Amino acid sequence: DIVMTQSPESLAVSLGERAAINCKSSQSVLDDSNNKNYLAWYRQKPGQPPELLIFWASTRKSGVPDRFSGSGSGTDFTLTISSLQAEDVALYYCQQYFNTPLTFGPGTKVDFK
């Protein structure tokens, strides 16, 4: 199985400030044949299901605000929230879909400072 790790476990950011979450996979999730990274990011608000934000490591799902961006390749990835809004207080998960079983990171909790 591909093991996903995330850092930090939690972070506190002021409203309007930048937040960055790191995700690392135990092996590369880059497919050299199509140059795609098989990595997604989700936001999970309390009491709600996860919501897909980013797929292919950097492609925003339609309707997702452009303050969310994804970057990275191979084994190291970052989700950046450029200007934290109230609705962004949540847990964030990365997920690889390079191999089955699909695996998720342990989550990063984002809160207000």
Added chain:
Amino acid sequence: QVQLQESGPGLVKPSEALSLTCTVSGGTVYNYFWSWVRQAPGKGLEWIGYIYHNGTTNYSPSLESRVTISVDTPNNQFSLKLSSLTTADTGVYYCARGRMSLVYWGPGTLVVVS
């Protein structure tokens, strides 16, 4: 807009089997993969498995011996059966569309094994 809704018992006894159904509305089960994901209380997300509309399945190795996922195309539903339950199977069970990134999710249903 595609919507998913899980249904099934909220309380199951240890050693018994869990059966959940996911009903898809606003779209069809045809030509898509459908997944089950669970989340233990206060914990992270665990993928259980997926099914294609033709019945092709792929299960997590850690659960494969106890899991069956099936699809009911006429009723636009797919189902999860998990046998030999223990308290470690307590959690929220989600159905979702996809076998890579999971685009649409149901609201989840809490299953307590006790």
